[in-house]
Amino acid sequence: MSGCNSCSRRDFVATGTLAAVGAFLAACGGGDSNPTAPAPGGVTVTVTLASFPALATVGGIARVTTTGTPIAVVRSGPASYRAFSMVCPHQGTTIGITATGFRCPNHGATFNANGGWIGGQNTSGLVEFTVTSNATAGTITITS
Ligand code: FES
Structure with a gap:
């Protein structure tokens, strides 16, 4: 042979x-047939803000992807947004959103709305993506 x-x-x-x-x-x-899913090797996701009611107020947090890399957007100011990977930096579990940030259901690491580790399983902060806003279109684009 x-x-x-x-x-x-x-x-x-x-x-x-x-x-x-x-x-x-x-x-x-x-x-993966979701056209907004992150491309392999990089992330490019355009989010229509009106589709996520939690982002209508400062401090609101919403998961904006359903496939590919799980990404959360935090409304950090009247016209500013931050985006974080929801992949736990400890062992890769998808973290959940809380009233003030994030919590990993696996070993209990908690993170504030700035992506910083604040308690539970000791680990690093969340990976942050670049966000660019298009106020006219009411969208943000998240890239890595
Ligand atoms: S995988 Fe998240 S705390 Fe361990």
């Missing part, structure tokens, strides 16, 4: 099948 001198036909077929599945998933983006 060419290219595989030491493996059985069964191993060869299994390896070939896994390669084909991997190629299929890569070609279709892992089954």
Whole structure:
């Protein structure tokens, strides 16, 4: 069998099948059909602010992605917003939103609305993304 001198036909077929599945998933983006999902290797998400009522007031926090990298936006001022990865820096669990920030359900790390670690499992702060606003369109664009 060419290219595989030491493996059985069964191993060869299994390896070939896994390669084909991997190629299929890569070609279709892992089954992700959400056009606003972050692209592999980087994040570019445009958010229509009116779609997230929590962002109508300063201090409000909303999760703005349903697929791909989980991202939360914090309204940090009358016309300013910050965006954070909701991937816990401890071991990668998706964190939840609280009244004043975030909490990881896995080991209890808590973060304030600035993304800083404030308690629970000791870890670093949340990864922050760049936010650019388009006041005319009522949107923000989040990039990494
Ligand atoms: S994974 Fe979040 S605190 Fe451990």
